[in-house]
Amino acid sequence: MKIKFWGVRGSIPVPGPKTVKYGGNTSCIEIRTDEGDLIILDGGTGIFQLAQDLRGKMPVAANIFITHGHWDHIQGLPLFTPMFVAGNRLLFHGAYDFVSERGVEQVVGVQLQYSFFPVREAEMKATIEYFVLSPGQSVRSGSATVTAVLLNHTMINFGYRVESNGKSVFFTGDHEPYYNIYHPADERYPEYQALIEEKERAIADAVRGVDVLIADASYTLEEYPAKKGWGHGTLDSCIDLAERAGAKILYCTHHEPTRDDQALEHEFGRALARHSPRQGGVECRLAREGEEVEI
């Protein structure tokens, strides 16, 4: 199985000389199974570069799993050029949104409106289908199985576990570790804490033993208190999850857009120093746009 990062930035694209090493595009990951099946995780601006890469590989058949509908995870979709080409088959998968009362189809539909984009969805020539996934649901995607796991974000966000030929990768999309909404002195604090711990165990079980964990590491420990409730993790929370779940390799992603390459490496180094590495424990890396890893 091959994994390639096409976008590793959170919130907004930040191109420029200070982000040239890790990249400025937002969330998009390509997975190729040994059989050559194409799975795409998220459609942030990174998917535009992936589209360029696919130009010589038509017709394209891809299963595209959207973690959630926030802009940085869908913004590249209108210019995902395989959608314009007849003969391509693109299957989108994602959650149902109970607030808008719409399914994953809206991640494309809302962007292809007259006021925002010149081409209507009806004019796109590829075969495009949408499938709403439920939490815990597994779907076959070529030779792979992809399982949706409900995580903790400011809207419904699925992490995806992709398994094929005994290899596995888990991508969180956006995820903040659960936190107690009550004060320790509140009567309801202990019960809420028990609920949180139950969820944390369930998530570690869903990630258990993966070869590669790609996780939302937006913030530093120092930044987090001011960002609590914004739906993102820290470098440290990702290392902690990887260790608890027994992941082999951790890629920290969703890099904070204000953090340049130098600052990113500095903060990553500080976080690593706080975690004494176990013998044979998780290997921690920073996700870098354009990097490919084979497992």
Place this chain on the structure above:
Amino acid sequence: MIRHPSELNRKISDAVERMPAFPESVQKILALTRDINCQPKDLVSIIENDPVMAVRVLKVLNSAYFGWPNKITSIDRSVVHLGINTIKNLALSIAAIGVLPKANKAGFDINGYLLHSLTVAGVAKRLGARMGAEADPLDCHIAGLLHDFGKIVFAQFMSEEWAAALALGKEGAMPLHLAERQVIGVDHAAVGAILAEKWQFPTTLADSIRFHHDGEIGHTALSAYVFASNRISNELVRGALGGNAEGLPPAVAARCGGSLGKLVDSLGDLSGIVEEAKLFAQIGAA
């Protein structure tokens, strides 16, 4: 007249989707959420004190989509599962529908309804805590809050029929649920339970709604506490708790550890619960 509960089910269950919530909680939600850093626990407190908002949140959480191994009755648990921002936006989408009208064709006193529901919720929660592990106190709170949900559905969607049932109850000195059966063909307890089942709420919660006027059946702890709390709340309003209060049926008394008098004594001073309910329902507020 409704000839079969399923007929009513079809008629109103979709309409309930668009039912507005209580003015007090809608105002509170709008005020609270103007601050991006509002406290999640304050939001939880508003939702779990408004029958319409609580129903809508629990309906989402208990839908087949999620397929949790256990049914969900707790707003706290709902927040853990969906995240506070999604719960906040669900509450805002309900608030955007508008508010239940203060006056309606059935002459229904919605402030009185909210006060009663909150009082029953508060007493049931105290009773649940007092009785130990038989029922979770927060489940008791939600069951108490929702026990009369059928009334608000009648008031909102079958106002003319319900006005006739209210009138019959008054003229004939007949309990309202019996008058409803006579006029509408089904009472508010049955309607609330049918909806709770349709929304896949836990059976124990649906039964506590269904049997809150039926003292003779074999009650679960939850349904017995709601039955008793409903009676205690009514007697609190009548000021009859110290004297000629209506007692508890044996099946309920057995679950609640004795007679109404004994039970009330064990619960301590209930005036705080009533005051808190009044405060939330903004009754008597300037």
